[in-house]
Amino acid sequence: MKITDRLVADHKSFRKLMADLDVLVDAKTDPPPSRLIRLVELLKDHIFLHAWAEDVFYYPLIRAKLPSDERVVTTVYMDHLDHEHKTVDGALDRLEADVKDPASRRFWRQSYALFASGLNAHMKKEENELFPFSERLLGAQGLEAASQELERRRKEAPAIRLHHQESTDKPHE
Ligand SMILES: [Fe+2]
Numbered sequence: 001m002k003i004t005d006r007l008v009a010d011h012k013s014f015r016k017l018m019a020d021l022d023v024l025v026d027a028k029t030d031p032p033p034s035r036l037i038r039l040v041e042l043l044k045d046h047i048f049l050h051a052w053a054e055d056v057f058y059y060p061l062i063r064a065k066l067p068s069d070e071r072v073v074t075t076v077y078m079d080h081l082d083h084e085h086k087t088v089d090g091a092l093d094r095l096e097a098d099v100k101d102p103a104s105r106r107f108w109r110q111s112y113a114l115f116a117s118g119l120n121a122h123m124k125k126e127e128n129e130l131f132p133f134s135e136r137l138l139g140a141q142g143l144e145a146a147s148q149e150l151e152r153r154r155k156e157a158p159a160i161r162l163h164h165q166e167s168t169d170k171p172h173e
């Protein structure tokens, strides 16, 4: 499997969690805080691992091989994507703080909208521009090797924390 296939699969899982949150956004009544908190924490953990894979493996691989005559995916472009990572992380921290604090929970729809638009735009750029570019640059084989390397070093990944439990949840391992 190519590393980009893994990353696209992660993006799908973010979209699925965001679809669940979109349902809560559209609901007429306020959602139970425990459900809201759990979805946001799941999103945060998924994104955390994804960011690790991109920041530690995938982006450096591309940066190391950027052709000097490339016009779209340049170091400036990569810096821009890195900056988007920070912006999305910041928006997600804000969202998490809002859903966890009863005093600011009423703002969660706005903080979620800000986060979601940032993440969606970022994922689109990666899927439409960066991922295809990286396949031209490194070849399918290069992307597969990166995926294997990631698998080998998975133990170094930041640990997933225990999620906020809903009463109906099965206990986590
Ligand atoms: Fe990214």
Ligand SMILES: [Fe+2]
Residues within 6 Å of the ligand: 007, 011, 050, 054, 123, 126
């Ligand atoms: Fe990504």
